[in-house]
Amino acid sequence: MRLSFTKMQGCANDYIYLDCRTGGPPADIASLARQLSARHVSVGADGVICICAPQTPGAAATMRIYNADGSEGMMCGNGIRCVAQWLRTHDPDLAGADTLLIDTRSGPKTLRWQGQGNDAREGLWQVEMGRYSLLADSLPAVNMGPGPLVDCTLHAAGRDWRVTCVSVGNPHCVVVVPDVDSLDLAAIGPAFEKHPNFPRQVNTEFIQPLGPDRLKMRVWERGSGETWACGTGACASVAAATQLGLCDPGQDIRVQLRGGVLTIRVLPGQDLRMTGPAFTVCEGEALL
Structure with a gap:
């Protein structure tokens, strides 16, 4: 079996990105995350992020995060910037988009394009992360x-x-x-x-x-x-x-x-x- 992926990083917080917008995350995503994330013997990463179909009206996609041990996370600030960059690069309908809404397990997040970095493969994004709580x-x-x-x-x-x-x-x-x-x-x-x-x-x-x-x-x-x-x-x-x-x-x-x-x-x-x-x-x- 061949699995297409994109490896991306934000400040060296690296994940393997899978396009799951049609069928959702693979049934064996937990074991797959462990397998793919293993450094030195596989692709190697901090985890796997699945780019899934949106859930909120107006959203471009949903981000699902699976850590290197296979557990699912709620939110990833570096990861969501990379999801926005992936969508802007790979989805013809979103090419050149300056604002994107992306769903996460901790709610939808708005991202705004801030321009290209020093490398053509890099984009700068601003994320409205929402309210923090100390309770x-x-x-x-x-x-x-x-x-x-x-x-x-x-x-x-x-x-x-x-x-x-x-x-x-x-x-x-x-x-x-x-x-x-x-x-x-x-x-x-x-x-x-x-x-x-x-x-x-x-x-x-x-x-x-x-x-x-x-x-x-x-x-x-x-x-x-x-x-x-x-x-x-x-x-x-x-x-x-x-x-x-x-x-x-x-x-x-x-x-x-x-x-x-x-x-x-x-x-x-x-x-x-x-x-x-x-x-x-x-x-x-x-x-x-």
Whole structure:
């Protein structure tokens, strides 16, 4: 069996994109995601994203995300930019589209084309990410009170941490540290991801403030481990940093990730806007 795919990345957060607009995701998508995502022995990626038929009137498509372990995610900020770029490139009816509505499991998202990057394979997109929440029920989180979950104590990996928990359509736990590069994420990441306080597991961002408009971030994603970038994680990190008084809301905050830079702004009403690149790596066929 031959499976056509496009590999794309946003700030090196790479996924394998499948055109599933006609038949929906393959029946064996969980095992397929595990197989295709395995680095060194397969295509290799942080997961698989299926581009499916739209569900909302006016939407161009629906994004379905499957992590490297086969679990399904709710939302992916880097992934949705790449979906928009794929549609603009591959769908003749959307060629040159400046605004796209894309459905996700956390609701429809509006994306706006910001121009071509330095490479013809790259586009710059702005995403209206929606409103963030600090309440326990929205993550969900237990044993931490109802919230707002700002600057709380969490015991993990053998020590106490000060954390801020943020839902941006998927759950995040943000930790401020003095030096993100010195962390052994492979050792401590799973303790956060599978902490009993997060019954559906959690994505964890470790952030280092570099100024009122700059953060440095590393992320441990549920279902994928450490990735080089996380769009929703960058949004959660800026939301947490503004709540903690480390960054100013209403201005662009540059988040330095291992794979590049995302620009995040907190808008009135705790809405979030993200701007970043979407890059086509290659297209091909996998033999299954």
